[in-house]
Amino acid sequence: xxxxxxxxxxxxxxxxxxxxxxxxxxxxxxxxxxxxxxxxxxxxxxxxxxxxxxxxxxxxxxxxxxxxxxxxxxxxxxxxxxxxxxxxxxxxxxxxxxxxxxxxxxxxxxxxxxxxxxxxxxxxxxxxxxxxxxxxxxxxxxxxxxxxxxxxxxxxxxxxxxxxxxxxxxxxxxxxxxxxxxxxxxxxxxxxxxxxxxxxxxxxxxxxxxxxxxxxxxxxxxxxxxxxxxxxxxxxxxxxxxxxxxxxxxxxxxxxxxxxxxxxxxxxxxxxxxxxxxxxxxxxxxxxxxxxxxxxxxxxxxxxxxxxxxxxxxxxxxxxxxxxxxxxxxxxxxxxxxxxxxxxxxxxxxxxxxxxxxxxxxxxxxxxxxxxxxxxxxxxxxxxxxxxxxxxxxxxxxxxxxxxxxxxxxxxxxxxxxxxxxxxxxxxxxxxxxxxxxxxxxxxxxxxxxxxxxxxxxxxxxxxxxxxxxxxxxxxxxxxxxxxxxxxxxxxxxxxxxxxxxxxxxxxxxxxxxxxxxxxxxxxxxxxxxxxxxxxxxxxxxxxxxxxxxxxxxxxxxxxxxxxxxxxxxxxxxxxxxxxxxxxxxxxxxxxxxxxxxxxxxxxxxxxxxxxxxxxxxxxxxxxxxxxxxxxxxxxxxxxxxxxxxxxxxxxxxxxxxxxxxxxxxxxxxxxxxxxxxxxxxxxxxxxxxxxxxxxxxxxxxxxxxxxxxxxxxxxxxxxxx
Amino acid sequence: xxxxxxxxxxxxxxxxxxxxxxxxxxxxxxxxxxxxxxxxxxxxxxxxxxxxxxxxxxxxxxxxxxxxxxxxxxxxxxxxxxxxxxxxxxxxxxxxxxxxxxxxxxxxxxxxxxxxxxxxxxxxxxxxxxxxxxxxxxxxxxxxxxxxxxxxxxxxxxxxxxxxxxxxxxxxxxxxxxxxxxxxxxxxx
Numbered sequence: 036x037x038x039x040x041x042x043x044x045x046x047x048x049x050x051x052x053x054x055x056x057x058x059x060x061x062x063x064x065x066x067x068x069x070x071x072x073x074x075x076x077x078x079x080x081x082x083x084x085x086x087x088x089x090x091x092x093x094x095x096x097x098x099x100x101x102x103x104x105x106x107x108x109x110x111x112x113x114x115x116x117x118x119x120x121x122x123x124x125x126x127x128x129x130x131x132x133x134x135x136x137x138x139x140x141x142x143x144x145x146x147x148x149x150x151x152x153x154x155x156x157x158x159x160x161x162x163x164x165x166x167x168x169x170x171x172x173x174x175x176x177x178x179x180x181x182x183x184x185x186x187x188x189x190x191x192x193x194x195x196x197x198x199x200x201x202x203x204x205x206x207x208x209x210x211x212x213x214x215x216x217x218x219x220x221x222x223x224x225x226x227x228x229x230x231x232x233x234x235x236x237x238x239x240x241x242x243x244x245x246x247x248x249x250x251x252x253x254x255x256x257x258x259x260x261x262x263x264x265x266x267x268x269x270x271x272x273x274x275x276x277x278x279x280x281x282x283x284x285x286x287x288x289x290x291x292x293x294x295x296x297x298x299x300x301x302x303x304x305x306x307x308x309x310x311x312x313x314x315x316x317x318x319x320x321x322x323x324x325x326x327x328x329x330x331x332x333x334x335x336x337x338x339x340x341x342x343x344x345x346x347x348x349x350x351x352x353x354x355x356x357x358x359x360x361x362x363x364x365x366x367x368x369x370x371x372x373x374x375x376x377x378x379x380x381x382x383x384x385x386x387x388x389x390x391x392x393x394x395x396x397x398x399x400x401x402x403x404x405x406x407x408x409x410x411x412x413x414x415x416x417x418x419x420x421x422x423x424x425x426x427x428x429x430x431x432x433x434x435x436x437x438x439x440x441x442x443x444x445x446x447x448x449x450x451x452x453x454x455x456x457x458x459x460x461x462x463x464x465x466x467x468x469x470x471x472x473x474x475x476x477x478x479x480x481x482x483x484x485x486x487x488x489x490x491x492x493x494x495x496x497x498x499x500x501x502x503x504x505x506x507x508x509x510x511x512x513x514x515x516x517x518x519x520x521x522x523x524x525x526x527x528x529x530x531x532x533x534x535x536x537x538x539x540x541x542x543x544x545x546x547x548x549x550x551x552x553x554x555x556x557x558x559x560x561x562x563x564x565x566x567x568x569x570x571x572x573x574x575x576x577x578x579x580x581x582x583x584x585x586x587x588x589x590x591x592x593x594x595x596x597x598x599x600x601x602x603x604x605x606x607x608x609x610x611x612x613x614x615x616x617x618x619x620x621x622x623x624x625x626x627x628x629x630x631x632x633x634x635x636x637x638x639x640x641x642x643x644x645x646x647x648x649x650x651x652x653x654x655x656x657x658x659x660x661x662x663x664x665x666x667x668x669x670x671x672x673x674x675x676x677x678x679x680x681x682x683x684x685x686x687x688x689x690x691x692x693x694x695x696x697x698x699x700x701x702x703x704x705x706x707x708x709x710x711x712x713x714x715x716x717x718x719x720x721x722x723x724x725x726x727x728x729x730x731x732x733x734x735x736x737x738x739x740x741x742x743x744x745x746x747x748x749x750x751x752x753x754x755x756x757x
Numbered sequence: 758x759x760x761x762x763x764x765x766x767x768x769x770x771x772x773x774x775x776x777x778x779x780x781x782x783x784x785x786x787x788x789x790x791x792x793x794x795x796x797x798x799x800x801x802x803x804x805x806x807x808x809x810x811x812x813x814x815x816x817x818x819x820x821x822x823x824x825x826x827x828x829x830x831x832x833x834x835x836x837x838x839x840x841x842x843x844x845x846x847x848x849x850x851x852x853x854x855x856x857x858x859x860x861x862x863x864x865x866x867x868x869x870x871x872x873x874x875x876x877x878x879x880x881x882x883x884x885x886x887x888x889x890x891x892x893x894x895x896x897x898x899x900x901x902x903x904x905x906x907x908x909x910x911x912x913x914x915x916x917x918x919x920x921x922x923x924x925x926x927x928x929x930x931x932x933x934x935x936x937x938x939x940x941x942x943x944x945x946x
Binding site: 072073074075076078082083084085086087088089091092094224228231233234237240241253255256257258259264266645646656657658659660661669670671700701702704705 | 782
């Protein structure tokens with residue numbers, strides 16, 4: 036019911052959304068008598084509100100009947116979801132005893148902890164856990180961004196360490212000024228709701244920009260912004276881009292001045308592209324046969340891109356989440372470099388710049404001490420991430436199953452998962468289940484009984500960000516907040532017995548007998564950090580304004596040659612056939628040429644979904660009613676299988692089976708099917724998933740540079756009736 | 758007579774649902790069949806030549822509202838001061854016993870929750886927010902700034918706009934208070 040004469044006096048609390056999209060949108064939270072009654076968006080400086088459907092539904096998340104409000108102890112088999120309520124004291128004692136026992140018996144390396152990276156805040160995040168576990172003698176941490184390790188790898192080998200040069204990741208302001216925009220596997224209308232990227236694309240188009248979508252799907256961004264949709268087979272992006280490079284070189288459209296001045300290895304790259312290295316010229320006809328994009332279309336795209344000075348190649352992380360996704364990002368970087376389109380990053384202050392590091396003790400992680408770098412370490416990722424004592428995030432389950440005998444650094448016995456839903460969100464769920472069942476103890480800190488939490492021995496209830504204080508550093512990814520810091524004000528008291536991540540770490544520090552762990556409240560710590568940051572802020576802002584966003588200001592790059600490397604010295608040193616010195620097209624496993632395609636002839640991709648941020652928000656009624664978790668299949672592929680719209684289908688391969696409705700559509704390439712990732716795994720007694728969890732079907736084999744291959748999987752589909 | 762209405766730039770709409778959920782949160786409408794605003798998606802063409810358009814659909818506070826005329830108990834009324842069509846739920850007979858408003862409306866604007874005794878509810882153009890000097894929550898929630906609302910003649914002057922767009926046909930009899938910047942279908946100009 037609408038209140039026609041509002042005479043209430045609500046408390047208004049300003050905070051910033053803290054979800055795994057990375058959007059960091061402003062929240063204006065209306066609180067009445069200690070309860071959130073609504074959440075309103077706040078216009079930014081340009082008048083645009085930055086809050087998506089998920090933010091508007093956050094009240095349902097806070098007050099969801101499914102919220103975990105008390106510590107839970109597992110009573111049934113792992114995965115059964117049978118738990119009983121226990122006290123905090125019992126829960127913490129059990130966890131501390133298990134951690135001490137496992138440390139004593141197997142050593143610190145047997146303790147795994149994973150905290151996913153994209154909830155952008157400081158006090159209740161990875162630093163709190165890392166500090167605690169390092170103070171406990173160390174632990175095994177994973178390496179690898181699930182979202183964008185291929186990008187990080189490509190950037191590192193091409194531009195070197197700490198480079199402010201960038202490709203992809205252009206700012207909304209730059210798009211606004213562009214005359215030709217290529218959205219390559221990029222769907223900002225769905226994946227970047229927190230920034231004004233979509234608005235910039237719409238405005239660019241209104242100003243006459245031509246926008247082209249290169250994507251296996253006719254995405255909502257393609258629908259809203261593009262003049263042209265160029266469908267492309269998954270995993271073939273590098274081939275089609277290399278053919279663009281071929282046309283540019285053959286027709287002498289490259290920016291030779293830029294190449295001569297700022298790049299190294301062009302001749303070697305050119306030899307590969309022209310076929311002098313391997314006898315295969317990377318012509319548009321060659322790429323057409325691989326990627327399904329017509330040769331003439333590729334040639335036109337190459338000419339238009341090279342000749343339009345303001346053209347932007349918007350290459351997204353999505354195609355990089357593929358076997359050899361590193362090469363896609365490397366070719367994209369090369370394409371930008373040879374056309375002189377690489378830019379310098381605007382100065383982005385770091386957490387350290389502002390003195391925003393929380394006052395946690397940070398002893399070194401002893402598990403990583405003395406361990407040499409991984410064979411595929413890229414210097415830009417830093418010594419800790421590069422340590423061979425770490426395990427790639429996608430390989431954790433394999434490492435648990437095989438341990439030292441399988442070549443991993445340790446045998447793993449204990450796992451603590453916080454701020455993530457590992458089982459649901461990494462490749463090959465059925466293998467992950469096998470691995471989870473092998474562990475001696477699993478601790479999950481969560482808000483809901485997720486697929487991951489169901490496998491825990493103890494689940495600790497964590498409050499939402501609206502129930503605690505925190506602080507967020509400046510961000511330049513996805514978010515429009517590029518300066519200073521933002522305080523996340525607490526809106527309400529934690530529900531039930533739920534606690535913040537920091538409180539959980541503090542309580543465990545006491546039980547584990549760790550000295551020096553901060554015992555202040557989150558509010559006190561925030562005030563302390565703000566006081567320090569305010570002092571350093573002013574001088575840093577002045578310094579920042581003096582820096583120009585021009586490549587001519589870039590000092591020598593920290594690559595072996597000191598330049599942008601079109602032939603990478605770092606990659607060459609790895610001496611691995613699948614990490615070549617020059618960026619190449621390497622055919623993926625599970626491509627349509629794989630013998631496995633006889634059995635499983637459809638390429639599965641697992642894109643983002645508007646109503647979720649990965650697996651977050653899948654359980655909220657306001658959001659569930661907006662989009663059906665279904666598999667998108669082209670009408671031709673559906674017809675060949677007797678599948679009609681909304682038919683229930685089984686999607687399967689050797690890794691597992693999912694049963695969901697079919698979305699029969701023209702908006703996906705024939706031969707390609709898409710299951711939005713993040714659906715909550717809901718198996719029946721035979722392990723068949725009815726939640727539409729895409730990772731039942733994906734693989735956990737990593738790409739050589741460490742990329743999660745969530746878009747490399749073959750499947751078959753059959754109708755199972757309405 | 759003053760008439761409030763809405764303006765929608767269909768070219769801007771990405772179908773993001775921010776308006777839909779913002780409306781449900783602001784007006785405390787539970788999940789279910791009652792939606793004061795929803796997104797209609799039009800998909801035309803065959804692979805790979807496609808035209809797809811999104812369109813927020815809601816109550817258009819018609820100049821001659823069929824729902825007001827159809828209601829046997831005068832539960833639905835058109836306000837003289839701003840032309841906004843509102844419903845008195847206490848007076849409403851409900852969908853099962855009556856449902857005349859829904860039958861009369863060409864645009865399916867009257868909304869009902871599930872259940873036998875569901876009373877009519879629908880968009881009231883955020884009367885409560887206008888009273889605080891704020892535009893409707895859908896307008897303020899749109900990250901694409903595709904929506905606007907206000908006195909229709911002012912909107913017309915400021916924004917221009919057409920009476921029809923992809924997915925919406927203007928009903929001369931009802932005279933809905935809505936203006937569009939239409940999205941053009943290149944295959945059906």
